[in-house]
Amino acid sequence: MKPNIKKSFSRRHIKKNKINLFHTFIKNTDWSKVFMSILTIAVVTFVSAYYYLPNKVSWKIGDTSTKTIIAKSSATYRDTYSENILKNQANANDIVYDYVPEAKDKSMSNVNLIFAALLNERKNETSNSAEKIKTLQISLLRYVKGDLSDKSIYTLLSISDEDFYMLKENALLITSSIMLGEVKEDIYCMRQMQSDLKKEVDKAFNQKSELGNICYQILLNVIKPNMIYNKEKTDEAIAKRQKDIKPIFKTIRTGDVVVRQGDMITPGTKESLEAIGIYTGKAKYEHILSIFLYVLLAFMLVVIYINQFSNFKNDKKGLLLLCLIIVVNFLLFFITGTMFESTFDLTKTSYIGAMWLISIAMLIFVLFGKQAAWIVLILLSILLAYIMGNDTRIAAVSIITGISAIYAVSKIRSRSDIINVYIIIMLITFLQVVIYGLIYNDSIKIIFNEYVKWEVLIIPISTFMFMLFSSIFEKLFDITTPMRLIELSDTNLPLLKRLAIEAPGTYAHSITVAHIAEAGADAIGADSLMTRIGAYYHDIGKLNQPQYFSENQYGINVHDELNPTLSSMIIQSHIKNGIDLAFEHKLPQTVIDTIMQHHGTSLVAYFYNQFAETNVHSSSLAIEEQFRYPGPKVQTKEAGILMLADSVEAASRSLKDPTITKIETLVNNIVTGKIIDGQLNECPLTLRDINTMKSSFVKTISHLLHSRIAYPEQIKEKEVIDGNSNNQQPEIKEPEEIKDSSNSYTEKS
Secondary structure, eight states: OOOOHHHHHHHHHHHHHHHHHHHHHHHHSOHHHHHHHHHHHHHHHHHHHHHHSOOOOOOOTTOBOSSOEEOSSOEEEEOHHHHHHHHHHHHHHTOOEEEOTHHHHHHHHHHHHHHHHHHHHHHOOSSOHHHHHHHHHHHTHHHHTTOSOHHHHHHHHHSOHHHHHHHHHHHHHHHHHHHHSOOBSSHHHHHHHHHHHHHHHHHHTSSOHHHHHHHHHHHHHHOOOSEEEOHHHHHHHHHHHHHTOOOOEEEEOTTOEEEOTTOBOOHHHHHHHHHTTTTTTOOOHHHHHHHHHHHHHHHHHHHHHHHHHSSOTTOHHHHHHHHHHHHHHHHHHHHHHHHTTTTOOHHHHHHHHHHHHHHHHHHHHHHHOHHHHHHHHHHHHHHHHHHTTSOHHHHHHHHHHHHHHHHHHHTOOSTTHHHHHHHHHHHHHHHHHHHHHHHTTOOHHHIIIIIIHHHHHHHHHHHHHHHHHHHHHHHHHTOOOHHHHHHHTOTTSHHHHHHHHHOHHHHHHHHHHHHHHHHHHHHHTOOHHHHHHHHHHTTGGGGSSGGGSGGGOSSOOGGGGSOHHHHHHHHHHHHHHHHHHHHHTTOOHHHHHHHHHTTTTOBOHHHHHHHHHHOTTSOHHHHHHHTBOOOOOOOSHHHHHHHHHHHHHHHHTTOSSOOHHHHHHHHHHHHHHHHHTTTTTTSOOOHHHHHHHHHHHHHHHHHHTTTTOOOHHHHHHHHIIIIIOSSSOOOOOOOHHHHTGGGOHHHHO
């Protein structure tokens, strides 16, 4: 039979392809990212499992619990303690006794025999008292077992006949009364009989306590059980009853209080603690697996989101930063939690966890953005609630407080706003603590003593840790945080101070652009702080040659002596010079990007038009490239806002007798020109954003030029005064400076 060569070749080919795919996977995989991800997942799983695992204790039955134990997971166990209680009850109820009818007669007979012996010695006149006592001790030994003292016997021999017969009569009556009832052969029944006997004796010998004590001693020995324990029948009854007792199973739910601090450890309590693993400190493997799978899924979701929507798309630095934030905060949670483990209960430990979650949320926000912070906050809050006994209170407090913290941080514009962050978080947390405390029926004392005082401590720590870590990560990863931007907003910084002195026109222009751009950013929900700081520094490159820019010229235009090409090169050079100055003064990369992008690839139209007028036959496309900024085009909303605000502010300075209509037309022309030129093609600004910004620009510029604006009514009145008042309303024409604003040297310089 011939071998199937075709099939054999196919198998070898498939195997070779698999090997090649494996080698390609190994080669193309960034193992540093894999290692960071595994490390983060391992740390979060370890810390979560540590707090999820029950704390091991060594309490014994009868000990007092030193802390409150709350079940972190549900458990079902067989309650042998309750079963034993039922069995013991069955034992007590099913004991069989046999009635002894002759027991009463025997007890009565013994009483008669005792008193007969006493009477015989009372009548004996030949013996003295000592001999009589000795004789009676021997003869009564079989009845009272030596419990009658010599003194008691002497009393019985010396009392009057009346008291003697009264004693005998009462003894018989009491014996008869007791024996009419059930006197069981059981220690508890015998104790009850002794108690009843004491009461009967006290009642009969009210005034003669000595005779009563003697009677009690005699009858205590004489009265015997009339119900005798039948072991064989009892065992049969108990066995039958215990067959009817079914196994008892109890379920402890997550969050149930198993034992409170100060409670005594009973057999039942010990069984409950054993069921949740408190004596072994171990949890079920499926619980640990569930934590690992949740952490894995949550981490994958966060990484996918950040890669898609944040500034760190497929960036190793972004993944490393994310992993560091989570790992460091979870390790600190582990350290602080274990430091106070002996004194903190589950609730207080969960508040420590919430503290670190709030810190993580604020850090993620300033480094990755609002949406990423929300996702991380919600996922970790759910995890915290799960490992802390499924306490929904913890998840709610963490999520709402975290969102409030994110909102507060987003509004930071100055150092004093940091205090506002603390106040907002404090108030929101306080309201939640009170609300959930009332929902869970906590007393006002517990709410304030156990929760509020920890809130007052935890919130400042969270805020401090956020500021500390944001500063550290900012320097390690060259990331711009609100704290860094606030520092750069100080106009007394050397670079801005130099700009104000050496290029006052550019400085005034930058401050004005900052107001216009910040208002526009606020209107569309962009980062207004970043926009304002970018505006402060966007033209620092003009410091090298400030006299070549129109805002710094005072009557003399140096470009009149230069050809258009050279003038354009000087104008464009302020971008490169600005970048060099930014690096020299160690400005953040986001500010450098803003300097680089704020003109995009726009045309220096004023000098290009000058060149075109004198060089009609030159190739327009080739020459035009020489008169365009090097770019790149704006990449962020903030850079786009700055580009438009910069152009609008520069052009607005050329307006003569500005009116609202002129300003609106100016803004529309500038923005439309940028769109047509493709300068916003790579920017995430939407048409809605642009329309909103235009309205904001018009409003802000109107306020800035309010002392020079002439409204239509004022124009009409002025024309009437000048003798132009006829029946026709004067037409407000679009001025030439608006039409030609895109060609304005003032705007482009």
